Amino acid sequence: MRHPIARALARPLILAAVAAAIPLASAAPVAADSIVVGGFPVDVSKAPWTVALSSRDRFGGTRAGQFCGGVAVAPTTVLTAAHCMGEDVLGAPPEQVSDFRVIAGRTDLLSDQGAEIAIREVWVNPGYDPQSNAGDFAVLTLAEPLPQDAVIAMSAAGDPAYEPGTRATVYGWGDVTGGGDYVRRLRAAYVHVMSDARCGEAYPGGGDGTFLADSMLCAGEERGGRDACQGDSGGPLVARGKLVGLVSWGSGCGRAGQPGVYTRVSEVMRTLDWDGRNAADGRHGTA
Template sequence: MRRSVARALVRPLALAAAAAVIPLVGAAPAAADSVVVGGFPIDVSQAPWTVALSSRDRFGGTRAGQFCGGVAVAPTTVLTAAHCLGEDVLGGPPNAARDLKVIAGRTDLLSGKGDEIAVRDARVNPGYDATTNAGDFAVLTLTKPLPRSAVVPMAGAGDPAYTPGTEALVSGWGDMSGGGAYARRLHAARVHVLPDDTCARAYPGGPEGAYRAGSMLCGGEAKGGPDACQGDSGGPLVASGRLIGLVSWGSGCGRPGNPGVYTRVSAVARALDVFSGGRAGSDEPS
């Protein structure tokens, strides 16, 4: 039976970093599948809030240490998936990762463009449940600000951007095929917000996971096709100019009947009111 997977790029790059001999193309997906299966290349200027999480100490320099995605929601605040900061990914607590950085303003991971900004503080949602993937978000505070033009607003509860049928864009540097063909350049895919009952039928519980409409969002195509995949975890799903989801989990990538599951950003915003001392989306969460 297929198993639901969080969409962090973990084992292939971790093994490559340790052995320095395992190729990225053809490496078996381990913790998830990709973004942008069925996607297309874009320039980072088209989605400037999309950032890469990097640790060369942990994942080597082949892809500039990229292992997950993230999204800037304030000049010094980046959201990502909680599972991206797990000890199984980073080898220890996130704040113990000496070279954890955010790469911003860079289309090609190996170019010298953009900025590599150190993470001053990394906090995983205390309500995150690694068994169910509920509450799958974390907050990174950067050591220097990004430009305001690189920030995307978060869609609150009741925003029409969550309406089923709305077209949304997911972006990242993840697997483009579901088989280990990781992107060096930023890619994106157009997907549609799907009705909650579609995801509830796809993921009713058990080995493939349980969909929870209050904290999760269903996106993709019911018949299969464009989707996020391994290496895209924590990356943005944006509709009508507003952030509605963070890449979280799914069963495979782009499979018919198995749409992608995203952390619902309206639930993140509510949690941040408590988690960040009532300053969600501010420049400096306390």
């Protein structure tokens, strides 16, 4: 499920520019009724803060150049995964990708719905560790603002949304089977937030990866079948109406006992010194 710079099994959830770059064969097959995996179609009007990252020059026009997801947390501020901004992904530093866009307000990637907005600035968390996937987030500043009602609030530390057992929803345009079956229309899947102890058991270190509770959160189903997958990286995990996670990494797609791992949004807020007062115009710190 994840990306060529990491381990074969515990890898970031990104859609590669070259199909051979991601070892899709390593992903275990999921149940036949698993349609993000184990999910359902959703109109973007139900999740207007969910956006797609696009570069047709790099990824082709079949899916409007979509390669990762993102989430609007202020009119000109989009969060995504740091690993989506790597030169091995984009072919160049992000500021040199001339057609790098955020696609907002679009359910079907090939429709003319919504808008494609240029990126004015990219800030990648300097604390991001590509080996452990800790700190896997980046901030995109848009050249044009989104409507205020197209942004979502973030959950600070201690929010009940992080409590184990809380039902959450993950959104994306990625692989729906774990076998390279990418969709044009936005999908969502219901998962449950898992305890740090359970996540640590699932990813204690080694080939499957290491769960780090300070910067990561995991969610899924014990029996598998619902999960994010390739192409969903950087997309939102939402619980109790707030953003709690960004799709980051995991082992396979929808595997029993192998939940998806997300960047913990409370840690993003701490790193950015984000207290809600700066949400109106997208200002953020770089602490």
